[in-house]
Amino acid sequence: MTGNHQLPFDLKDIGGRAIAAARLGTRGANPIVGAVVVDVAGRLLAVGHHRGAGTAHAEADALNQLRADLDSGRIDALPGNGPAEWTMVVTLEPCNHSGRTGPCSHAIRDAGIGTVVYGASDTTREAAGGAAWLAAHGCRVIAGEDIDPRWAGAARAANHRWFAARASSRPFTTLHLAQTLDGRIAAADGTSQWITGPASRHHSHRVRARADAIVVGTGTVLADDPRLTARFADGTDAPRQPLRVAMGHRDVPAGAAMIGDGHFHHVRTRHPSEALAELGSLGIAHVMIEGGASIASAFLAADLVDEIWLYQAPLMLGAGRAAVVDLGIESLADAKRFEYDDVGDGAVQRCGDDVVLHLSPAPAA
Amino acid sequence: MTGNHQLPFDLKDIGGRAIAAARLGTRGANPIVGAVVVDVAGRLLAVGHHRGAGTAHAEADALNQLRADLDSGRIDALPGNGPAEWTMVVTLEPCNHSGRTGPCSHAIRDAGIGTVVYGASDTTREAAGGAAWLAAHGCRVIAGEDIDPRWAGAARAANHRWFAARASSRPFTTLHLAQTLDGRIAAADGTSQWITGPASRHHSHRVRARADAIVVGTGTVLADDPRLTARFADGTDAPRQPLRVAMGHRDVPAGAAMIGDGHFHHVRTRHPSEALAELGSLGIAHVMIEGGASIASAFLAADLVDEIWLYQAPLMLGAGRAAVVDLGIESLADAKRFEYDDVGDGAVQRCGDDVVLHLSPAPAA
Numbered sequence: 001m002t003g004n005h006q007l008p009f010d011l012k013d014i015g016g017r018a019i020a021a022a023r024l025g026t027r028g029a030n031p032i033v034g035a036v037v038v039d040v041a042g043r044l045l046a047v048g049h050h051r052g053a054g055t056a057h058a059e060a061d062a063l064n065q066l067r068a069d070l071d072s073g074r075i076d077a078l079p080g081n082g083p084a085e086w087t088m089v090v091t092l093e094p095c096n097h098s099g100r101t102g103p104c105s106h107a108i109r110d111a112g113i114g115t116v117v118y119g120a121s122d123t124t125r126e127a128a129g130g131a132a133w134l135a136a137h138g139c140r141v142i143a144g145e146d147i148d149p150r151w152a153g154a155a156r157a158a159n160h161r162w163f164a165a166r167a168s169s170r171p172f173t174t175l176h177l178a179q180t181l182d183g184r185i186a187a188a189d190g191t192s193q194w195i196t197g198p199a200s201r202h203h204s205h206r207v208r209a210r211a212d213a214i215v216v217g218t219g220t221v222l223a224d225d226p227r228l229t230a231r232f233a234d235g236t237d238a239p240r241q242p243l244r245v246a247m248g249h250r251d252v253p254a255g256a257a258m259i260g261d262g263h264f265h266h267v268r269t270r271h272p273s274e275a276l277a278e279l280g281s282l283g284i285a286h287v288m289i290e291g292g293a294s295i296a297s298a299f300l301a302a303d304l305v306d307e308i309w310l311y312q313a314p315l316m317l318g319a320g321r322a323a324v325v326d327l328g329i330e331s332l333a334d335a336k337r338f339e340y341d342d343v344g345d346g347a348v349q350r351c352g353d354d355v356v357l358h359l360s361p362a363p364a365a
Numbered sequence: 366m367t368g369n370h371q372l373p374f375d376l377k378d379i380g381g382r383a384i385a386a387a388r389l390g391t392r393g394a395n396p397i398v399g400a401v402v403v404d405v406a407g408r409l410l411a412v413g414h415h416r417g418a419g420t421a422h423a424e425a426d427a428l429n430q431l432r433a434d435l436d437s438g439r440i441d442a443l444p445g446n447g448p449a450e451w452t453m454v455v456t457l458e459p460c461n462h463s464g465r466t467g468p469c470s471h472a473i474r475d476a477g478i479g480t481v482v483y484g485a486s487d488t489t490r491e492a493a494g495g496a497a498w499l500a501a502h503g504c505r506v507i508a509g510e511d512i513d514p515r516w517a518g519a520a521r522a523a524n525h526r527w528f529a530a531r532a533s534s535r536p537f538t539t540l541h542l543a544q545t546l547d548g549r550i551a552a553a554d555g556t557s558q559w560i561t562g563p564a565s566r567h568h569s570h571r572v573r574a575r576a577d578a579i580v581v582g583t584g585t586v587l588a589d590d591p592r593l594t595a596r597f598a599d600g601t602d603a604p605r606q607p608l609r610v611a612m613g614h615r616d617v618p619a620g621a622a623m624i625g626d627g628h629f630h631h632v633r634t635r636h637p638s639e640a641l642a643e644l645g646s647l648g649i650a651h652v653m654i655e656g657g658a659s660i661a662s663a664f665l666a667a668d669l670v671d672e673i674w675l676y677q678a679p680l681m682l683g684a685g686r687a688a689v690v691d692l693g694i695e696s697l698a699d700a701k702r703f704e705y706d707d708v709g710d711g712a713v714q715r716c717g718d719d720v721v722l723h724l725s726p727a728p729a730a
Contacts, residue, residue: 187695191698314703332552
């Protein structure tokens with residue numbers, strides 16, 4: 001699978017561009033992936049990335065650009081510098097299975113790409129084997145690990161939480177927090193609407209629309225009776241609606257707003273791992289946790305949060321319900337550690353009057 | 366003081382540039398001020414701003430540039446388009462007193478600038494009267510209020526807290542907070558060093574070096590024994606050291622680190638307004654509050670915080686001491702409201718592994 005490793009470009013540079021392209025995607029059910037196609041002179045012909053579950057994989061995105069540019073004459077396939085001499089650099093081993101899109105291994109072979117260099121190996125049961133399939137079908141396939149282990153490591157690290165979730169056969173989880181500067185989600189008298197502004201709420205609805213399921217605790221259902229639909233800024237429903245999930249032992253009133261059209265599920269447990277297992281068994285691959293504080297804290301304490309969108313309003317309360325309540329941590333050395341994550345919209349952004357922080361758990365040291 | 370208001374430029378545009386220049390400064394003992402000089406064709410000749418107490422005022426900064434450019438021939442003073450025909454647009458009425466620098470009114474007259482348009486009136490006792498002095502000395506002086514009240518309002522609003530502090534004859538205050546994502550400054554067992562990283566601490570030392578005094582509660586002195594010196598990244602002391610102030614009723618041990626070389630003061634009160642009055646009487650014009658939580662909260666509750674630098678480490682604790690503890694607020698409608706403030710380094714910035722937020726109290730609605 002390795003063969004002659006001579007490449008007409010610097011993998012650190014071109015591979016870095018593929019990772020940068022991957023980071024334009026969004027986290028969720030699928031990993032972030034970037035793909036770059038380079039000619040024999042090391043010129044960049046196409047840069048593609050995956051935009052989230054249900055959309056083209058990064059390889060297909062790059063190949064679609066390539067085909068359009070070849071058809072329109074914007075680029076030429078010349079003797080000695082055509083697809084057979086071109087190299088695709090992709091951050092993740094091309095998939096070998098048909099999900100909502102066809103297998104990338106076949107698409108690459110069909111496009112006649114001569115060489116594929118990939119970063120992280122695909123270790124998932126359903127999609128693995130793309131590298132072997134391509135090698136068996138005449139493609140020169142190179143594991144980035146064999147040329148530049150540092151790049152391959154960075155390509156894998158870009159999805160470290162996605163790999164962890166898959167290794168545990170559980171959905172990927174996104175935690176939504178909307179708080180004051182002093183970490184409160186309600187004032188002393190319980191008032192909580194609204195802490196963040198309309199721009200932040202609109203942003204969080206876009207994140208909702210990417211998830212397969214939205215989870216709130218039964219306490220939040222009883223206190224706030226949220227609708228939990230993904231809505232556009234004008235208030236209309238987004239076409240794709242996540243499953244609305246209540247979590248906890250208390251009953252959900254028959255007239256609860258989140259039951260709505262019945263796209264609703266009640267998980268009767270307070271244990272995050274049990275809830276994720278039950279949702280996984282329903283085919284849910286991406287769960288968004290919307291609160292309240294006990295549910296959020298339970299997922300955080302169990303290390304079952306893969307990314308956080310933290311909306312911070314420029315307010316201080318000094319008292320009232322905290323966003324995060326008990327993580328079982330005694331000492332600063334045991335604090336939960338995150339890193340600002342620039343995938344998607346960016347790690348830190350102004351959003352109306354608020355600031356939105358995007359975080360991922362820091363990899364274990 | 367108004368005269369003929371015809372100007373060879375759009376005040377909204379040129380005045381906006383002066384405000385943008387002002388925002389390059391830093392908040393503290395002095396207001397932020399920007400000054401722009403424009404010729405008869407509306408061309409920008411110079412843009413100046415004030416960089417903080419002890420440095421050139423914005424008008425002097427712009428005039429210094431102008432003089433250097435005239436001396437070197439980069440710009441020309443032509444018949445019909447020389448200083449007498451030029452206009453200075455300044456966000457704040459030029460001062461009329463000699464502090465650490467000479468009066469701007471005299472400098473403008475000496476430079477022969479024909480017209481001055483100013484935004485906010487200087488209402489401070491010592492510095493007021495610059496507009497009248499200039500008008501009495503042959504300068505055409507126009508209050509921006511008479512041409513573009515919106516611009517003049519924005520020029521005043523840029524320093525709304527500085528004006529409020531001066532109106533109360535109290536020092537301007539900067540609050541320093543360094544916390545986790547969930548608003549904690551110590552873990553359950555009291556461990557607190559270090560929550561933020563070296564880059565944040567270095568940033569806060571630069572802010573310290575701008576202040577006249579650093580205040581901590583006596584509880585913090587007894588618990589942490591901080592040095593409170595302003596230090597460079599390499600650990601050496603900055604040349605300018607603020608007065609180190611302990612606030613509260615408890616005695617400070619004779620060997621406390623903050624006493625150091627004796628540039629130390631003990632304010633025996635827990636009331637922020639009393640502390641500020643005492644510091645003001647010592648000639649302190651800019652106070653930085655470094656904590657702990659009770660002191661910070663007392664200043665916030667009394668609406669005596671003029672700006673906040675909030676350093677946020679990507680950590681969660683779920684328990685332990687909160688940065689802000691009691692503001693006397695019951696309901697969300699009464700929350701302390703701030704706005705992200707882009708003056709100086711910017712409203713939101715990455716700083717090592719942390720994020721630094723710069724906030725100012727929102728003006729009363």
